[in-house]
Each structure stands twice: as C-alpha cells, then as structure tokens.
Amino acid sequence: MSARPLVVAITGASGAPYAVRLLEALVAAERPVQLIVSSHGFRLLQTEMSIDSFDALRSRMGPPAWDKWITPFDDADRGAAPASGSALSAGMVICPCSMGTLSAIAVGASRSLVERAADVALKERRPLLLVPRETPLSAIHLENMLRVTRAGAVVMPAAPGFYHQPRGIDDLVNFVVARILDHVGVPQSLAPRWGSPEE
Numbered sequence: 001m002s003a004r005p006l007v008v009a010i011t012g013a014s015g016a017p018y019a020v021r022l023l024e025a026l027v028a029a030e031r032p033v034q035l036i037v038s039s040h041g042f043r044l045l046q047t048e049m050s051i052d053s054f055d056a057l058r059s060r061m062g063p064p065a066w067d068k069w070i071t072p073f074d075d076a077d078r079g080a081a082p083a084s085g086s087a088l089s090a091g092m093v094i095c096p097c098s099m100g101t102l103s104a105i106a107v108g109a110s111r112s113l114v115e116r117a118a119d120v121a122l123k124e125r126r127p128l129l130l131v132p133r134e135t136p137l138s139a140i141h142l143e144n145m146l147r148v149t150r151a152g153a154v155v156m157p158a159a160p161g162f163y164h165q166p167r168g169i170d171d172l173v174n175f176v177v178a179r180i181l182d183h184v185g186v187p188q189s190l191a192p193r194w195g196s197p198e199e
Contacts, residue, residue, distance in 0.1 A: 005032040005071070006184060007082045007092040007121070009114040012040025015096030015133040015158050016048035017169070020060065021177045022095055027065045029186050034082050034089065036114050038075045040098065075113045082117035091127030091184060092117055096158060099134050099141055105153070106144040122151050129183050131176070133158040154183060164192045 006026065010019045019041075026033050037045070037054070045051040051060060058066040073080045081087040094101060094114065101114060105128075110116040121128040130153055134141060145155045156179060160172040171191070178191040 003032075004088050004090040005034045006090045006186075007034045007036070007117050009036040009038070009092065009094040009097075009101075009117065010041035010045065011038045011094060011096060011098040011101045011114060012044050013096035013098040013101075013133045014044065014048065015131070016045050016051070017173045018131065018133075018158055018176055018180075019045070019095050020049060020051070020057075021173050022093065022180060023057075023061060023070070025177055025181060025188060025190065026186065027061055027069045029181075029188070030069065031090075031186055033070045035070050035072045036075050036082065036117065037072075038101070038112065038114055041075075044096070073113055078110070078113050078116050080113055083113055083120060085120050085124045089121075089126060091129070092121040093129045093131065093180060093184060094118065095129075095131040095180060096133045097130040099132065099144070102130055102132060102141070102148065102155075103144050105130070106147040106151075118153075122148075122153065125152060127184060128153040129180060130155050131158050131180065156180065156183065163194065 051057050054072045104115045105118045108119055110119045118128055149155055158176050160175040166172050174190040178188050181188040
C-alpha cells in the first residue's frame with residue numbers, strides 16, 4: 001500500500017496550516033501524493049498562508065521534493081486518475097474539509113474531482129478521512145457526518161488536544177496532523193503519544 005499514492009484534497013474550510021503541514025510530512029515520509037485543491041481551497045491558502053497557486057505551494061514544499069512526490073490535479077477534471085476506481089490509491093484525506101464538501105460526499109454528488117475521488121474511496125472501500133473545522137455544528141452537519149461515517153469514512157474534526165502542553169500554534173497543528181498520519185498508516189513523530197516515555 002505504501003507505493004500507492006495517497007489522494008489529498010484541500011477545500012475551503014479554515015485550516016490551511018493543517019493542509020500544508022500534512023503535505024510537508026507526507027513528502028518527508030516519501031509518500032506519493034495526488035493533490036487536488038478546490039477553488040475555495042486556493043482562496044483559503046491565500047487568505048491564511050499567502051499561497052495562491054500550485055506554483056506557490058511547490059515553492060513552499062521545495063521544487064525537487066514536490067516534483068518527486070506530489071502530482072497536482074485540476075479540481076474540474078473529473079476524468080483524472082483519482083476519479084477512477086481502477087486507478088489504485090492508498091485512500092484519501094480531505095484536509096480541511098468544508099461542510100459543503102462533506103454534504104456533497106454524503107449524497108454522492110460527485111460534481112468535482114474532490115467529490116468524485118471521495119466517492120471512489122467509499123465505493124472501493126478505501127480509507128477516506130475527512131477533517132472538518134467548523135463550529136458550532138448544525139443538525140444538518142451532524143447528520144451528514146453520521147451519514148458519511150456509516151458509509152465508511154472517518155470524520156476527524158481539527159480539534160487539537162492540550163495534554164501534551166503545546167507551546168505554540170505549530171504544536172497544535174502537529175497534533176492534528178499526527179492523528180491524520182496515524183490513520184493513513186504513515187509513521188510520524190510530530191506529537192508525543194499519551195503514556196509514552198516523553199510524557
């Protein structure tokens with residue numbers, strides 16, 4: 001499975017630092033990534049991290065590492081590899097996942113590559129991890145989360161813990177990204193584990 005690419009999508013919910021740190025960790029772990037960024041995802045990256053394009057994201061990651069490990073896809077291209085079940089992958093992470101995206105996945109809308117790739121992950125019984133960052137949650141949000149969970153997805157809200165006594169924002173970001181990496185089977189040491197010798 002480690003040779004298969006992990007599909008990573010960035011949508012418009014607040015939480016760009018989580019997405020960028022996740023990509024950095026995957027590149028450091030030498031895991032191939034198929035990257036999809038929605039138009040609202042790019043707006044988010046621009047607003048929160050001054051990253052306005054794949055080129056700017058490539059510069060942030062480092063061109064050699066990006067070129068080796070990351071393959072970007074246009075969200076409008078529903079004929080791209082992540083849209084097909086016959087194209088093998090290690091699963092998909094949507095980080096952050098907007099409530100609009102979660103809603104579309106819950107009803108199988110498949111209007112974009114992000115949504116279709118998520119639909120493929122569910123139908124092929126591959127891991128699908130959704131990282132919403134929204135508060136408070138409406139009954140509609142909660143019902144959609146329950147629906148995708150019953151369909152096989154894992155909903156992991158971007159809610160960092162504090163038992164590791166974080167010293168700054170990076171520690172909080174790393175906490176969430178560490179949990180994501182654990183769930184997709186990528187070894188990590190970004191955050192201390194409860195009960196570990198470091199505690």
